[in-house]
Amino acid sequence: MGIKATNIVWQQTNVSRQDREKLLRQKGILIWFTGLSGSGKSTVATMLEKKLHDMGKLTYLLDGDNVRHGLNSDLGFSIEDRIENIRRIAELSKLFVDSGVITITTFISPFIKDREAVKELLKDDFIEVYVDCPIEVCEKRDPKGIYKKARKGEIKNFTGIDSPYEPPVNPEITVKTHIDSLEECVSKIIDYLELK
Template sequence: MSNIIPHTYEITAKKRALQKKQKPLVVWFSGLSGSGKSTLANLLEKKLFAEGYHTYVLDGDNIRLGLNKDLGFDQNSRNENIRRIAEVCKLFLDSGLIVIAAFITPKEIDRRIIESVLGDQYIEVFVDTALEVCEKRDVKGLYKKARSGEIANFTGVSCVFENPVNPDLRIKTDLEEAEESIGRIFKYIHNRINEN
């Protein structure tokens, strides 16, 4: 690794952001399976896109089908999954995009690693939905399989989800409509984009 030297290009991250007339950010949704992360990510992208922002959504299932299909669900694989995603987000930031990431991200240590990779361009959104509600919403049948022992290391059943210590936003999809949540998230992002 010591022989690898990063190449510097003339078109910088700042120039890319100026071209897009936006401040690159990562909006990272964390929460249990079925909490509403992907739904919120989709709605947020639609809202940002309609407002003229350049965006991209990274979702847990899609990443696991491609980039991270070689990883399992043991703790080391989960840590590597999140580390890789953070690095991909960093590349997207360099391109000037607003990235919307939707991943369970159950461990506080992983969220701090994400923050160390992305710095002040990281917005942490905790989708805080009661486990019982997530299980009722479970269209994939994952909780049922986890409870019957068909799926090991399932967050919320056989693995603990550590609530974020200090997220930028806490969204309770079991207590508010998605449009209300998106309004709060968009306002927060808009304020961050317009900071000096």
């Protein structure tokens, strides 16, 4: 992505990421959930965040729908808007990680290319969590009733129905919410973080 403005110079600051991380006694990291609607991203992430918080960690959860209420309220679900949605979230997450926060995002983020762009931006600070669950199970759960609407043709470009979902090729973590319990899914992520 190029820069439109001219005559801008990066301003150096006196407090570094390392300083903030020392103060917080933790490392900033981005835990990026990806998966179909209803796969369990928000459910797993919400419990993960609570566990980390109870462990004394400073966290921030950026949830798909919430971001679309504010920062990205001007964006829809066309291909271009989805790309811009993820680009802004990646930049925002980068600032959070730089502030030392354990940042958690829950966006369908269906395209490999977009998630690779996030990884490109965050480098080793990016942990991809694939919330793996067959679409039949997601559709049966349908916690927001949106599959029903999508089947009726009331929602266009719905991931898994008339818009593709590209599963991660090499995610750091995979949780299978149709097989493992919520607690098991969360533990798997905590174990990985402790190892790291």
